[in-house]
Amino acid sequence: MKALIFSDKINDIKALVLKAGFDLVEKDPDIIISYGGDGTFFQSEYHYPEIPKLILKSSRICKLCFQLSNEELLTRVMKGDYKIKTIPKLEAQVGTKTLLALNDIIVHNANPRHAIRYQLSLDGQAISPNEIIGDGVIIATPLGSTGYYRSITDSYFELGLGIAFNNSTEQADHLVVAENRQIAITIFRGPVTVFADNQEKTIELAEGEIIKIQQVAKVAKLITF
Known part of the structure; x- marks a missing residue:
């Protein structure tokens, strides 16, 4: 071999x-x-x-x-x-730019001195009529729910996608949604940096841009026993 x-x-x-x-x-x-x-x-x-x-x-x-x-x-x-376990991936897309993640996609303020303003939608429907103000939002897989997501929510999950709001000025309930939901985040005030797992590659977002996040067919193959 x-x-x-x-x-x-x-x-x-x-x-x-x-x-x-x-x-x-x-x-x-x-x-x-x-x-x-x-x-x-x-x-x-x-x-x-x-x-x-x-x-x-x-x-x-x-x-x-x-x-x-x-x-x-x-x-x-x-x-x-041995056996092969498949682990689904998340994709973050901004125009022609994409990132793939196994753990989480992190949408975060590029300047830690300033909060960002954004709106989050599920399948085209905004979860709140008001914009959200804070440091950003984390979209996690079950694999990633024991990491950054858990440090914010003090919880984890085994199915679906987790949405954790990071240091929001207003109360924002963290969500766990079905894995086939399409998440869109519209930036009203930036600048914003998007991270995937521990990759060095990032995407920078400006005001008015939209990032789309969803689970895709691509998988990682992990050898298990």
Whole structure:
């Protein structure tokens, strides 16, 4: 089986991967071995989308990692003793610009000294007649609901999409909606920066622009046991 190691600590795991019988390659791998933590996995999916990922732990904190040793995980994959779990992605679109996320899309004030003003709609229907004023809004998947979303709402969810309003001046109830809902955010006052997971790529929004967010057919493939 051909494998590509994605990590900033490749030399720490390379010998173990070779010992398990994998052929290490730099292109066209059968699987990506993501050696690190959750953030490394998100980065590996960004650079190598839709190729099956095996997460090996090198970080103390890794919610997606397994309790088995890295050696046992590699052995089981080589034996074919694994399953593929698909994880749906969110897409944020502004004109021709797009971002894909597994965890969350974050719409945030670009200047922390100034709040932004915006309106949020579900399937074309505004959730409030008034504009929302605050630091921004987070659209999270179930996977991402234990991260930034949870730090704002003190809750998480297992189905749907979560909408968390970040530091709003008025009371705004956080929402969990069906995964097929289309979310649109119209910016009345910016500037605004849009983030996806831990990617360096962002989208900048100005007044009058609209960002559309929805779950799409693209998925990440995670090796599980």
